[in-house]
Structures are given as structure tokens and as C-alpha cells.
Amino acid sequence: MINQKDRLKLLLWVGAAFALWCSSPSLRGQSQRRIIEILADRDSRYKMAGQKHPEIIAKPGEELTLRITARKAQTHNRDGSIHGFMLLRAKDRKPVDGWDLLLRPGTQEFNLTAPVEPGEYLIECTVICSPDHDQMNMRFVVEP
Ligand SMILES: [Cu+2]
Structure with a gap:
């Protein structure tokens, strides 16, 4: 009892x-979320270890953790963000929900879900971070 x-x-x-x-x-x-490490560097470029032209390849709806380290370029936003990180669908430049990130100096982690629609996407910086800001972008591909 x-x-x-x-x-x-x-x-x-x-x-x-x-x-x-x-x-x-x-x-x-x-399964654990896949962790992807990205450097948003002071020369207004995204960099990933071992990749000359960095790109992210994901499965539809894949759960990702982006670990992004940002280093200040020349200028920054009023709110203190030094780079942005926005995902757009390539064919019509439609922003993907939840993928409009503002980066502070240092390393931050973001838990995100890849788009479910296979195809080409673009990641672009949304902070005018230097005269080279326009070329601060990288490919993102959702594989079928
Ligand atoms: Cu930038």
C-alpha cells in the first residue's frame, strides 16, 4: 500500500x-535541426566555410538553424543592425515569411523553416552596409 x-x-x-x-x-x-554557419563579413559579403560561392541547399520545409556571425562593414542602420539577411523567391522577388533578419555585431542563431516550394531563392542584405552593399547576396536552393 x-x-x-x-x-x-x-x-x-x-x-x-x-x-x-x-x-x-x-x-x-x-532529428536535430541542421545548423548552418554563415559569416556576414565586413567586406559586404556572405561567406560559408569551404565554399567559394556560398549557397544554402535545403529540403522543402526543412528545419534549419542559421548561426550567423556579423562583422560591421562601413555603415549601419539607426537601430544598430549592421547587415540584413532576407530570403526572396528568385522568380518574382517575393519575400519569404519569417526570413527578414537584421543582424547585430557578433553571433546570433535563428531557427527557421525552409520554403516548401522547390526552386531558386536569393538571400540579400537589407542594410546599406557599404558601397559594395549591392553585391551582398547569395543563392538559396530548395531541392525537389
Ligand atoms: Cu550588408
């Missing part, structure tokens, strides 16, 4: 185990 106190203890243990299970994707057998 378990008494009231033991029952409460048991309940707490079950609750704690459940909270742990909920907070850990790997325990649930789900």
Missing part, C-alpha cells in the same frame, strides 16, 4: 521524466 506522500513523490518523478523527454529531441528519436 502506498501512502499519500509516496504517491506525490512518484508523481513528481513521472513529471520530471516527462519534462526531460519533451525537452530533448534526441530522446524522442527526432
Whole structure:
């Protein structure tokens, strides 16, 4: 026979185990988000390690974590952002919901979902960060 106190203890243990299970994707057998590291550099270019012409290739609706490090170019926005990071559909330049980021100096992480529609996309800087701002862009491809 378990008494009231033991029952409460048991309940707490079950609750704690459940909270742990909920907070850990790997325990649930789900795949972790893919982490993509990007440098938004002081020469008004996006850079990715090992890529001469950086591009991101994603699956439709893929869950991504973008870890973006921003270094100040020449100018910045009033709000302190030094580069932007906006995703547009290439064929009509329609912005993708949730992908209009403003970058502060240093490293920030953004959890984002890739568009579900396969095709070509563009990432562009939205902060006039230097005279070279216009060429601050990179490709983003959603594979079918
Ligand atoms: Cu920029």
C-alpha cells in the first residue's frame, strides 16, 4: 500500500521524466535541426566555410538553424543592425515569411523553416552596409 506522500513523490518523478523527454529531441528519436554557419563579413559579403560561392541547399520545409556571425562593414542602420539577411523567391522577388533578419555585431542563431516550394531563392542584405552593399547576396536552393 502506498501512502499519500509516496504517491506525490512518484508523481513528481513521472513529471520530471516527462519534462526531460519533451525537452530533448534526441530522446524522442527526432532529428536535430541542421545548423548552418554563415559569416556576414565586413567586406559586404556572405561567406560559408569551404565554399567559394556560398549557397544554402535545403529540403522543402526543412528545419534549419542559421548561426550567423556579423562583422560591421562601413555603415549601419539607426537601430544598430549592421547587415540584413532576407530570403526572396528568385522568380518574382517575393519575400519569404519569417526570413527578414537584421543582424547585430557578433553571433546570433535563428531557427527557421525552409520554403516548401522547390526552386531558386536569393538571400540579400537589407542594410546599406557599404558601397559594395549591392553585391551582398547569395543563392538559396530548395531541392525537389
Ligand atoms: Cu550588408
